Amino acid sequence: MGYRYIGSKARIAENIIEYIGEPNTNTGYFIDGFTGTGIVAKMASMNGWKVKINDMMYNAVVVATSQLLSIYDISFDKLGGYDNVIFLLNNETPIKGYIWKTYSPASKRYCGIERKYFTEENAMKIDSISNKIHYWKQKNIITENEFSLLISILISAVNNIANIAGTYGCFLSKWTMQSQNNIELKRMDLHSVKQDFISSNNDVFDVKSHKNDVVYFDPPYTKRQYASYYHILETISLG
Numbered sequence: 001m002g003y004r005y006i007g008s009k010a011r012i013a014e015n016i017i018e019y020i021g022e023p024n025t026n027t028g029y030f031i032d033g034f035t036g037t038g039i040v041a042k043m044a045s046m047n048g049w050k051v052k053i054n055d056m057m058y059n060a061v062v063v064a065t066s067q068l069l070s071i072y073d074i075s076f077d078k079l080g081g082y083d084n085v086i087f088l089l090n091n092e093t094p095i096k097g098y099i100w101k102t103y104s105p106a107s108k109r110y111c112g113i114e115r116k117y118f119t120e121e122n123a124m125k126i127d128s129i130s131n132k133i134h135y136w137k138q139k140n141i142i143t144e145n146e147f148s149l150l151i152s153i154l155i156s157a158v159n160n161i162a163n164i165a166g167t168y169g170c171f172l173s174k175w176t177m178q179s180q181n182n183i184e185l186k187r188m189d190l191h192s193v194k195q196d197f198i199s200s201n202n203d204v205f206d207v208k209s210h211k212n213d214v215v216y217f218d219p220p221y222t223k224r225q226y227a228s229y230y231h232i233l234e235t236i237s238l239g
Contacts, residue, residue: 004166005037006229007221013043020214023049028212033204034219038064041197049214050196054207057226059155059237061201065145066152070191073145079136082187085150089129090185097127103171103232117171117232122161122183126236129154129185134239148199149188151237157185158236167229 009016017040020030030049032041037060038053045051045068053064076085101110104123108114118126133150136142142150163172163179172179200207209215220226227234 006167006226007218008037008039009218010037010039013039016040016216017043017047020044020216022047023214025212027210028214029198029209031207031209031213031215032064033207033215033217035064036060036218038067040216040218042067044216045195045197052198052200052207052213054200054202054204056201056203057230057234058201059151059230059233060226061199062148062237063152063155065148065197065199066188068191068195068197069145069149070194072194074149074190076142076146078141086153086185086187089132089150089154092125092128092132094121094124095128095131096124097131099123099126099130099232099236115171116163116173116175117168118158118162119175119180122179125183126154126158129183130236130239149190153185153188154236155233156188157183158233162232168232169224169229 028050029052030041030044031052032038033054035041035053035055041051041053041064051068053061055061055064074082076082079085079088096106099118100106100120100123103115103117104120105114105116106120106123133147133154137147161179161181161183162168163175164170165172204217
């Protein structure tokens with residue numbers, strides 16, 4: 001996968017939660033104020049903590065939420081089940097939408113600049129899949145949790161075929177081998193036990209905490225705002 005999240009704690013998340021320990025009350029939450037990919041919050045949840053996740057970036061909240069979903073949070077009962085939804089999205093008819101027009105070589109015809117984040121074929125599929133997921137949400141065909149899961153799956157698939165070195169701050173001048181593969185959504189595994197969590201998309205100063213909580217802050221690592229590195233994922237998430 002070409003995508004790398006700046007400051008990710010994937011390699012040390014287990015050590016962080018081991019240091020914090022198990023919850024000492026039934027009322028305390030593990031509050032992850034800058035949740036990013038949600039890997040630390042997921043580890044805390046698996047260690048018995050009730051979890052509150054928050055991030056200013058909506059795509060981060062969506063991805064982090066998907067890390068905490070269980071089989072009891074997802075049914076897709078209006079669309080024939082989880083597997084059928086993945087099938088339907090993978091077989092959506094490509095459309096020439098915003099991603100195609102702005103972030104594929106088609107951009108040269110509209111903006112005068114050739115952007116090579118995605119091949120035109122993959123960009124059209126991203127547009128069609130994203131539009132369908134947002135349509136289902138708007139029509140209440142899927143729940144908020146189901147929406148988070150599907151957008152997270154789409155983001156993962158997008159990351160796998162993006163023509164980037166690590167973030168979406170820039171694209172590569174030549175196509176990588178992986179960027180020329182066809183985009184494909186794949187089913188994400190869910191927890192077998194229901195997790196206790198709350199998600200929010202707020203300024204960290206608006207996140208409330210109490211004396212029994214453990215507050216974990218892992219703030220941005222760069223002077224440049226994260227939106228400039230992950231703007232395409234934010235656009236897809238917001239529709």
